[in-house]
Amino acid sequence: MEIVDYLKILQARWRIVAAVTVLGILGALCASLLSTPVYQASTRLFVSTSAGTSVNEALQGSQLSQQRVLSYTKLLTGRTLAQRTIDELGPRVVGGMSAEELASKVTATSAPDTVLIDLGVKDPSPELAREIANTLSSEFVALAKELETPENGGTPPARVVVEQQAQEPSVPVSPKTSRNLALGAVAGLVSGIALALIRDRLDNTVKDRRTVEEIAGSAMVGTIPFDKVVEVNHAITFSDGNSVSAEAFRELRTNLQFLEVDHPPRVIVVTSSLPSEGKTTTAVNIALVLAEAGKSVCLMEGDLRKPRVSKYLGLIGSVGVSSVLSGQATLDDVLQPTEFDGLTVLASGPIPPNPSELLGTDTAKHVLDELRARYDYVIIDASPLLPVTDAAVLAAMSDGALVIARHGSTKRDQLARAVGNLQSVGAHVLGTVITMTPSRGRNAYEYSYYYESDKSLPQLTAVPALSAHRSEVG
Ligand SMILES: Nc1ncnc2c1ncn2[C@@H]1O[C@H](COP(=O)(O)OP(=O)(O)O)[C@@H](O)[C@H]1O
Ligand SMILES: [Mg+2]
Incomplete structure (x- = not known):
């Protein structure tokens, strides 16, 4: 590591440094106030x-x-x-x-x-x-x-x-308050810097493209920033223009279309290691951004344990995948058109007792084949890979999986195990997506620390020229 790298870590973790410095000063102040003047x-x-x-x-x-x-x-x-x-x-x-x-x-x-x-x-x-x-x-x-x-x-x-002769002294020689404060500040600053560097060393969450790509053995196809609006609304209004999030998903769309150009993946499972890493939000918006480009898209709920797609899109979740798999309904009965042009949703249906079994049946395979025949893209929002096998089962039947890692939250070994789970069932990893990266603005520095420095690496992320043509390729 070079000195600039250390400076970048300190700038990204300046809060620890500042807090420990303030603690040092406060400690020195207390010590000075509590000691008897001499x-x-x-x-x-x-x-x-x-x-x-x-x-x-x-x-x-x-x-x-x-x-x-x-x-x-x-x-x-x-x-x-x-x-x-x-x-x-x-x-x-x-x-x-x-x-x-x-x-x-x-x-x-x-x-x-x-x-x-x-x-x-x-x-x-x-x-x-x-x-x-x-x-x-x-x-x-x-x-x-x-x-x-x-x-x-x-x-x-x-x-x-x-x-x-001695005079009666009027000013005490100790405590030397200002000297103590200066010492406290210096000690606090040094400890704060040490703590920041140690924390950076101990932090084994994924934060940069290179790490994710190395662990997953697959290119990163998307970087989705943390967005307060998306956190609440989930579905991005792409017609509203060019928010940072909308642009991020358009880049992801472009990259998807460049994956395996001979046999472009059309049935895509979106999964990750653990819950709350942004799978559903990302799957919903991938479906929307593909629909924006004029594709016919079916967004299928593949997480039958904690279904969220219908909730995020304000649809009915009580009939869907499990109804079809258990033979209680036909696909046509349960496919729901949405307010978004080109987007159809297949919700979860009642929560079954044995989701992985149900998803591994031939019926499930037939449902996927049927959807593949009807739509340009089938996006499947799946469960996390580490706790249950559902997503791996689905991924093995699809064209491949997009593996999501949440910035600063997913740990390296968790990502590695998730990818291992996919590989062990012969599922294909199409690419990786990192979600909830610190957005530009107040945390711009952190963002640049973790991303801009990677600009020199070969990237799949859309270059501006590609983005400009996206309406043609999309
Ligand atoms: N890009 C994002 N910006 C802000 N919040 C997000 C983003 N993606 C997901 N979230 C939030 O993170 C939480 C988990 O997201 P979700 O998509 O349900 O994850 P998962 O499907 O992996 O459990 C939700 O509260 C969601 O609003
Ligand atoms: Mg989910």
């Missing part, structure tokens, strides 16, 4: 040595001070000084604080080559921080004097002065 009071100590008169002595003195500074910083954070400070301040100020506890609040630093020591004392109470800093400093001056004074008396070689 104040730091600071003093500065100056270390001097009794300077000699000559330049040389002065230089030596200054070097001596610098060496001492390092030892002093250790003493400043030590237990001895902490205890002295506690004793000096008294329990009224410091409560039951132990020497270790006080020492842990103290930091002492010195810049190299200087004789200055910066002392910091942190505490949730700004007053106490200041008290401790000032008392600790003056106690240290005394301690240094004791340590430096030679045993026989005389002037100590080094001396410490409190150069700057």
